[in-house]
Amino acid sequence: MRRSAIPTSTADQRLLDSRGREDWKTKDAWRALRILSEFVEGFDTLADLPPAVSVFGSARSKPESPEWRMAEELGGALARAGYAVITGGGPGVMEAANRGATEAGGLSVGLGIELPFEQGINEWVDLAIDFRYFFARKTMFVKYAQAFVVLPGGFGTMDELFEALTLVQTGKVTRFPVVLMGTDYWRGLLDWLRDTMAVDGKIGHADLDLICLTDDVTAAVRHIVDADAALTAEREAVQETAEAQTEAARRGASEAGRRF
Numbered sequence: 001m002r003r004s005a006i007p008t009s010t011a012d013q014r015l016l017d018s019r020g021r022e023d024w025k026t027k028d029a030w031r032a033l034r035i036l037s038e039f040v041e042g043f044d045t046l047a048d049l050p051p052a053v054s055v056f057g058s059a060r061s062k063p064e065s066p067e068w069r070m071a072e073e074l075g076g077a078l079a080r081a082g083y084a085v086i087t088g089g090g091p092g093v094m095e096a097a098n099r100g101a102t103e104a105g106g107l108s109v110g111l112g113i114e115l116p117f118e119q120g121i122n123e124w125v126d127l128a129i130d131f132r133y134f135f136a137r138k139t140m141f142v143k144y145a146q147a148f149v150v151l152p153g154g155f156g157t158m159d160e161l162f163e164a165l166t167l168v169q170t171g172k173v174t175r176f177p178v179v180l181m182g183t184d185y186w187r188g189l190l191d192w193l194r195d196t197m198a199v200d201g202k203i204g205h206a207d208l209d210l211i212c213l214t215d216d217v218t219a220a221v222r223h224i225v226d227a228d229a230a231l232t233a234e235r236e237a238v239q240e241t242a243e244a245q246t247e248a249a250r251r252g253a254s255e256a257g258r259r260f
Helices: 011-016 018-046 065-080 093-103 132-145 155-169 183-198 204-210 217-259
Strands: 052-056 084-087 108-113 129-132 147-148 176-182 211-214
Touching: 018 129, 018 132, 018 147, 018 155, 052 065, 052 093, 052 155, 052 176, 065 084, 065 093, 065 176, 065 217, 084 093, 108 132, 108 204, 132 155, 147 155, 147 217, 155 204, 176 183, 176 217, 183 204, 183 211, 211 217
Parallel strands: 052 084, 052 147, 084 108, 108 129, 147 176, 176 211
Antiparallel strands: none
């Protein structure tokens, strides 16, 4: 929808705004089916996605900005490393990362969101889904990505950053690299996390190690590739241990059977 056809409120607002509860008995149950349909569409569309990295950053960044150029270079580097690039599908940093991935021959994915102002999917996206609900969309960003790379951005970018950090800290996802790019932009936040939040005991000092801060695209991609390789090695080691234990148990049962 465009111009005057765009509703004055979003689906998220109509679901979550407590001031409009008089119709909850007749409408919220049907909204549940719409929410379910968004998860089904996301799972079905992205099920065959190759290894991917979600890239976040400001929709307001201009093409001449440092973060735009960094995102475009990052998108290309990720594509050459064998990763699809997932963004929010909008303008700014998202468009730059999608463009970099597409021009490098990679798969460029955009997960759009209904907003009260027109945004739309950028022209560099190969595979797009439009969501009404932020929480359904956020699930797809995490479920189908091997890592997050976060460039300078605003509230939405911060939301995705701390969602990822919370999931890693609590063990909901494992070996999930979170890379911050733009050292000057993020330094104040990291100083506060270290000198205030960690010192006050609200997080552990080891939690700061969940974040990789860099301005170097090559270093960012290497960090992701190395984490991916480490996880693969761990899984193979666990599988080999399980197979060895199964074989030992089989031999033990066989020897016990011969004794009797």
